Amino acid sequence: MPFDVDVGLERKRTFESEVHLWNELWQLVSDFGVGDGAEFVTTSQPGEVNTEEIYDSTAKVSRRTAANALLGLLWPDGANSIELDVIHPALKDDDEALDYFQQARDKLVAAMDDPKAGLTVRLKEYMNSQLSYGTSGIFAFEGTKSRFRFQAKDVKTMKIAEDEDGFVDTTYIETERTVRQLVMRFGKEALSGKTQELAKNNKFEEKIKVLHIIEPRMERDEEKKDNKNMAWASIHMEVEAKHVIKESGFQEFPGGVTRYDKEIDEKYGRSPMIDGISDILEINTARESRNVAREKTLDPPLAVYDDGRLGGGIINTSAGALNVVNVAGRAGQNRSPIEPLFTVGDINVVTEEIEELKQAISSHFNIDRLLDLNNDTQMTLGEAQMRRGRTDLSMGTLIARQIMEGFTPLVSRCFNMMMRSGELGLPEGSEEYNARVAAGEEPLIMPESVAKLAGSGQEVYRIVYNTPAARMLQAEEAAGIIQTWNQGQVMANTNPEVLDNLDGDKSIRRLATIWGGKSILRREEIGTDEEPSVKDIREARAQAAQQQQENAQAQQQLENAKLAGEVQQQEE
Numbered sequence: 001m002p003f004d005v006d007v008g009l010e011r012k013r014t015f016e017s018e019v020h021l022w023n024e025l026w027q028l029v030s031d032f033g034v035g036d037g038a039e040f041v042t043t044s045q046p047g048e049v050n051t052e053e054i055y056d057s058t059a060k061v062s063r064r065t066a067a068n069a070l071l072g073l074l075w076p077d078g079a080n081s082i083e084l085d086v087i088h089p090a091l092k093d094d095d096e097a098l099d100y101f102q103q104a105r106d107k108l109v110a111a112m113d114d115p116k117a118g119l120t121v122r123l124k125e126y127m128n129s130q131l132s133y134g135t136s137g138i139f140a141f142e143g144t145k146s147r148f149r150f151q152a153k154d155v156k157t158m159k160i161a162e163d164e165d166g167f168v169d170t171t172y173i174e175t176e177r178t179v180r181q182l183v184m185r186f187g188k189e190a191l192s193g194k195t196q197e198l199a200k201n202n203k204f205e206e207k208i209k210v211l212h213i214i215e216p217r218m219e220r221d222e223e224k225k226d227n228k229n230m231a232w233a234s235i236h237m238e239v240e241a242k243h244v245i246k247e248s249g250f251q252e253f254p255g256g257v258t259r260y261d262k263e264i265d266e267k268y269g270r271s272p273m274i275d276g277i278s279d280i281l282e283i284n285t286a287r288e289s290r291n292v293a294r295e296k297t298l299d300p301p302l303a304v305y306d307d308g309r310l311g312g313g314i315i316n317t318s319a320g321a322l323n324v325v326n327v328a329g330r331a332g333q334n335r336s337p338i339e340p341l342f343t344v345g346d347i348n349v350v351t352e353e354i355e356e357l358k359q360a361i362s363s364h365f366n367i368d369r370l371l372d373l374n375n376d377t378q379m380t381l382g383e384a385q386m387r388r389g390r391t392d393l394s395m396g397t398l399i400a401r402q403i404m405e406g407f408t409p410l411v412s413r414c415f416n417m418m419m420r421s422g423e424l425g426l427p428e429g430s431e432e433y434n435a436r437v438a439a440g441e442e443p444l445i446m447p448e449s450v451a452k453l454a455g456s457g458q459e460v461y462r463i464v465y466n467t468p469a470a471r472m473l474q475a476e477e478a479a480g481i482i483q484t485w486n487q488g489q490v491m492a493n494t495n496p497e498v499l500d501n502l503d504g505d506k507s508i509r510r511l512a513t514i515w516g517g518k519s520i521l522r523r524e525e526i527g528t529d530e531e532p533s534v535k536d537i538r539e540a541r542a543q544a545a546q547q548q549q550e551n552a553q554a555q556q557q558l559e560n561a562k563l564a565g566e567v568q569q570q571e572e
Contacts, residue, residue, distance in 0.1 A: 003235050005242045008213055012172050015159035022268055025277070026133055026155060033059040033273040033280050034132050038156045055287035058358050059273055059280045062365040066272065067127040069370035073469040074402055075123060079112035082411055083464040083518070088453060091460065093525045096447045101461060103444055104424040111423075112414055116146035126406070129154035130260045131365065134269030137171065138406055139255030140413045147423075148414060151255075155268065160257055161215070162267055167405065168257035169232075170215040174239065180204035182245070186236070192243035209239040217249060252416060256409035258402055276364035283357035290350045295319040297347070300340040369395055399469045411463050419454075427451040466518070474514040481507050505534070 023040040030038040035054055075081055084105045091097040112119055122138060129136035129152065136154040143149035153173055161170035179198045182191055188199055198206050213235040220229040227234075230249030237244045259269025273280070301321035316322070362368065418424045425446035426433040436443045446454070453460050464470070471478075485507065491498045505524075512518045523533040532540070 003233070003237075003244055003247050005237060005244060008211070008235065008237065009239070009242070012159070012174070012211060015161070015172055019155070019159065019268065022155070025274060028277055028281070029132055029271070029273050032284055033063070033277065035060070040156075054284065055291060056280075056283045056354075058283060058361045059276070062362050062367055063128065063131045063273065065367055066131055066365040066370055067124065069367075070130075070402070071123060071127055073370070073399065073472070074407060074465075074467060076467055078120065079109040079411075081465055081467045082109070083466055084108075084415075084461045085464040086460065087462050088458060088460045090453070091449060094447070094449050095523070095525065097450050098523070100425060100444070100447050100450055107424060107444065108411075108415055108418060111147040111418060112411075114146040114148070117143060117148045117150055119148070119150045122150040122152040125152040126154075126258075130258060130269075130402075131271055132273050134260045134271035134274055135160070135257065137168070137255055137257035138410050140410060140417065141254060142417070147418070158257075160267060163216075168267075169253055171213075171257065173212045173214075175210055175212070176207040177210050178204060179206050179208060182208060182210070186245050190245050192238050192241035192245075194241055195238065195243075210245070211235075211237050211239050213237070214250070214254065251420070252413060253409065254413055256406040258406035260401075261398070272364040272366070276361050279357050279360045279364070283354060283361065286350055286354050286357065290347060290354065292319075293344045293347050293350065296344050300344075303339050366395065366398075396473055399473055403465065403469070407465075408463055425450075464513070471514055478511055478514045481511055 027040040084101045126136045126138045133155045139151045141149045159172040160168045163169040217233040227249040230251050232250040234248040236246045261270045296319045299319040301317050425444035428445045512521050525535050
């Protein structure tokens, strides 16, 4: 069924009306916190930045620091921060399947970390918007210069809707594109008649409003595999011309939209800058007041005495002002004909207030938790663990939301795209495999055990993050494992059988995963000549022990036979 333009535009107006009250809040954030000249309520020109009324940059600095720290926790080593953990029971001990997933993971990491894809840059934009406006998205599309084309979007251009579980599954993104950009991407024939006329007249820099709609497709033929029957619709249209440029689709939502923090029944997130906007406005006023006071202190207003009346009846208290004052009746007093007017109070009061506000703004961004600022204080190991524990507990929900709504959907999207294209392996001997080999390619071979599960809907793997953020979320589990073993050792002094309840292999593997040491673990079942598995080592140890026991028994038999012979000789 063709896309209904009028229905799409009506939904767009509905989404815009829903953020009417948010717009004023976002405008304050833009004007006094970010200074990016975004247009939510007011209008601005391209490149315009609000600096005339901004006297303090604490919020900007805190945002930058927090964004870098959060990305350091969540994505410290680029896509190399992720692992593919095989969880399907049929593949857990399948050495061929484990090797395959490791190679598939390496290919995925290389594609995501391609500098031309720009994921690192887009993630920084995404995180800046998280801390500023509370809602932003990171998306993965088919690339032209690289395997992927990553995009970050925020509330300046994006309106959202949720599914029944409260996750974002719909985005309406309105942007301005030049005629040249539209022609290069979609082709002249796909554009409206008006835009084609602009291109014909070489007006390539004229800007056209384009709406990109991504939403679940309500009516589709699931038997068909073309992009117009995929689970998610993707519509590009010219807004003013009401013209559909391109109708396509995705098999999954093409990324993740994250809300930094969210209240019940609200769609849009709340950011540290939104929570701290009152402190940001107050420190801006305090800075302005201190600037005025400092200027008047360095260049105070002056009083000049003469025989006339007070100059116009007005006292000008601005810096460098000149006030004419009547000296009638005071001529006999020994006074300077020119003296300053003291109109400034105690500046230190404002300075103290500014420092308090800077600390308050910093706490909104969790700077004290994201960074260890206590470098001058020596702590015992126990004190350090207690402090880290408090940090982990306070930041756990924030980290979990970022992983659940943003990073995991993004990685899954990239994995699925490469899997469908055959880049992550093909069954050996399949038609597509043979065609690629004939073309000179060397496709990755997908084991038969994995191919049977592909498309079955069963969970075969899960994304595991080898990051400080993941270890932070699992720190309590690690402490619990260690504490259980310590207590078990104590109890074993009176009841040794209690240790039968504890699985040492499982414990050490889980701790290695939590602490980021999984790379040094040996395989459990099947190894190689260069790297034997745990099973191989234990079997070799058992064989050596058995051989040693057999040798000891043989030696004992020889000694017994010798002794028996000597006894027999003595008897004879």
